[in-house]
Amino acid sequence: MPDAVQKGAKVRLVCKYDLEGEVLYTLKWYKEETEFLKYTxxxxxxxxxFPMKSYPDLEIIKEETFGDQVTIKKALVSIGGHYACQVTTDMPSFHEASGRGVLRVVVLPEDLPSIKGYKPKIKEGEWANVTCISSKSTPAANLTWSINNKPVCEYIFYLSD
Known part of the structure; x- marks a missing residue:
């Protein structure tokens, strides 16, 4: 399972397993608790x-899916979440094992951040009140401040009588 994928990207999920000499009976894929593929x-x-009524945006590329590998056509925020594969060996043991992973779909900001309240010249010791704004993203963008490539620490003092 990739750690994160960008919105719109093709996604490949792989189920790695070792049968330790036994024969594969079935391999199943789940989104949350809903089975969407069975390989026997x-x-x-x-x-x-299997149809995914709860996740209509989850579109599998059937020509690129081979039981232990599932290819999702397009990563959308709505298809993010928990995925699992479950492997069962054939008789007589019918051992079962499963693995889970979380698919995170990220949406990058469409524009560069903008700064509001900026003055071209500020004297040393003078206060400046500026705001940095980023366009929407998932997860929210992490914005940091620096002056002359040095990190800025923000200190706010509240004065009382």
């Missing part, structure tokens, strides 16, 4: 896709 190598067809 001994059946025809071996891959079955």
């Amino acid at each position: 190598p001994r059946e025809i067809p071996s891959i079955k896709f």
